[in-house]
Amino acid sequence: MSLLNLLRWLEPQNCLLCTARVAANVDFCPGCERSLPWSRWACPRCAAPDSVVDTLEAVCGECQKKPPAYAYARAPFRYAPPVDRLIQNLKYHGRLEFSRVLGKYLAGYLQNLNDPPPDVIVPVPLHTSRLRSRGYNQSLEIARTVSKYLALPLNWSDAERTRDTAPQTELPRDKRRKNVRGAFKSSVAFSGQRVAILDDVMTSGHTVNALAESLLRSEALEIRVWVVART
Ligand SMILES: [Zn+2]
Ligand SMILES: [Zn+2]
Numbered sequence: 001m002s003l004l005n006l007l008r009w010l011e012p013q014n015c016l017l018c019t020a021r022v023a024a025n026v027d028f029c030p031g032c033e034r035s036l037p038w039s040r041w042a043c044p045r046c047a048a049p050d051s052v053v054d055t056l057e058a059v060c061g062e063c064q065k066k067p068p069a070y071a072y073a074r075a076p077f078r079y080a081p082p083v084d085r086l087i088q089n090l091k092y093h094g095r096l097e098f099s100r101v102l103g104k105y106l107a108g109y110l111q112n113l114n115d116p117p118p119d120v121i122v123p124v125p126l127h128t129s130r131l132r133s134r135g136y137n138q139s140l141e142i143a144r145t146v147s148k149y150l151a152l153p154l155n156w157s158d159a160e161r162t163r164d165t166a167p168q169t170e171l172p173r174d175k176r177r178k179n180v181r182g183a184f185k186s187s188v189a190f191s192g193q194r195v196a197i198l199d200d201v202m203t204s205g206h207t208v209n210a211l212a213e214s215l216l217r218s219e220a221l222e223i224r225v226w227v228v229a230r231t
Contacts, residue, residue, distance in 0.1 A: 012024060013026075015027070015028050015029035015032050016028060016032075016086070016098070016101060017029075017032040017082045017085070017086070018031070018032055020032075027101045027104075032082060035081070035082060036077065036082070036083060036105075037077050037078040037079075037080040037081070037082075037083055037229075038076065038077060038078075039075055039076060039077055039078045039230060041053075042075065042230070043059055043060035043062075043063060044058060044059065044072060045059040045060070045063040045067070045068065045072055045073070046059070046060060046062060046063050046068055046072075046073050046205055047072075047073035047074060047075040047202065047225075047227070047230045048060055048062065048230060049075075049078045049230055049231075050078075068205060068209050068212070069209050069212040069213045069216060069223065070197065070208065070209065070212040070223040070224055070225050071222050071223060071224050072224055072225070073202065073205070073208070073224065073225035073226075073227065073230070074109070074110060074113065074115070074224065074225070074226050074227070075202060075226075075227045075228070075229060075230035076105055076106055076108075076109035076228065076229075077105075077228060077229040077230070078229060078230060078231070079201055079203075079229040079230060079231040080229075083102075083228070083229050084229065086098045086101070086102060087102065087138075087200050087201055087228065087229060090102065090138050090141070090142075090200070091134075091138045091200065094135075096136065096141060099138060099141035099142045099144070099145060100145050102142050102145075102200070102228045103141075103142040103143070103144070103145025103146045103149070104145055104149065105228070106142065106145075106146055106226060106227075106228050107145065107146045107149035107150055108149075110146070110150065110226065111149075111150065115224070116194075117150070117152060118152065118193075118194040118195055118196040118222075118224060119152075119153070119193040119194045119195065120152065120153050120154070120155045120190075120193055120194075120195055120196070121143050121146060121147050121152055121153070121154050121155070121195075121196045121198050121226075122155050122156070122158075122159050122195050122196070122197050122198065122211075122215065123137060123139040123140040123142070123143040123154070123156055123197075123198045123199070124139045124197060124198065124199040124207060124208065124211055125137065125139075125156070125159055125160050125161045125184070125211075126139075126161060127161040127162075127163065127164040127165070128161075129164050130161075130164060137156075138200050139198055139199050139200055140156050142198065142200060142228060143156070143198045146198060146226070152196075157187075158186055158187050158188045158190075159184060159185075159186045159187075159211065159214065159215065160184065160185060160186075160187065161183055161184055162182075162183060162184065162185050163182075163183045165179050165180050165183050166179055168180070168203055168204060168206065168207060169203060173204065176203075176204045176206045177204070177206045179206070180206050180207050180210040181206075181210055182210070182214075183207075183210055184210055184211045184214040184215075185214055186214060186215060186217075186218040188218070189218050189219045190215050190218045190219055190220035191218075191219040191220075192219070192220075192221050193220050193221055194220070194221050194222045194223075194224075195215050195220045195222070195223050195224075196223075196224050196225070196226050197211055197212060197215070197223060197224070197225045197226065198225075198226045198227070199225070199226075199227045200227065200228050200229070201227060201228065201229050201230070201231070202225065202227040202229075202230045202231070203231045205225075208225045208227070212225070
């Protein structure tokens with residue numbers, strides 16, 4: 001570590017969410033840390049928070065009506081303040097440094113769950129035109145941190161988005177599934193691999209489901225979904 005880096009490391013800094021001073025290498029002040037919207041009572045299949053889970057089926061009504069292509073989804077947070085602000089800043093205001101803290105929380109949460117590890121992490125790809133205008137893929141940036149913490153390989157080049165779809169949040173619910181259907185393809189086979197799809201936010205789940213379907217067509221063995229926040 002260089003002297004400059006050492007000084008930077010020792011220097012107190014600000015909480016990522018408010019102006020409170022915190023010790024070096026601490027992300028949030030105690031107040032902000034307590035306000036994080038941890039997801040509880042989520043559906044074990046699709047991770048929808050506050051789900052009413054049928055005790056017999058053990059999954060939410062949506063999953064009973066139309067079981068997703070992926071095996072299960074994991075999300076530490078509800079998409080609520082202040083995590084939604086961190087994600088919006090990462091996505092739309094170039095605050096790339098937030099990918100590290102979001103990835104760290106996601107990795108810590110996953111470590112505690114003790115699921116059998118996947119073979120590879122595949123971040124949800126952006127269409128090249130979206131990537132060009134934004135300059136980076138926020139899901140890939142979060143995935144880099146998760147991959148480092150969990151010591152898992154990252155594959156960000158073999159799945160691609162072939163259509164520039166409208167943002168799901170701008171569409172009415174009934175149009176979302178159709179919007180992303182067939183929007184992904186893989187350039188190589190994922191034969192026998194257990195894949196973790198990683199995204200920043202999961203809303204209706206249609207995007208990750210479309211990618212899961214595409215990876216299963218490419219012979220992936222099992223798909224799970226990892227997201228930072230779930231609506
Ligand atoms: Zn704070
Ligand atoms: Zn569900």
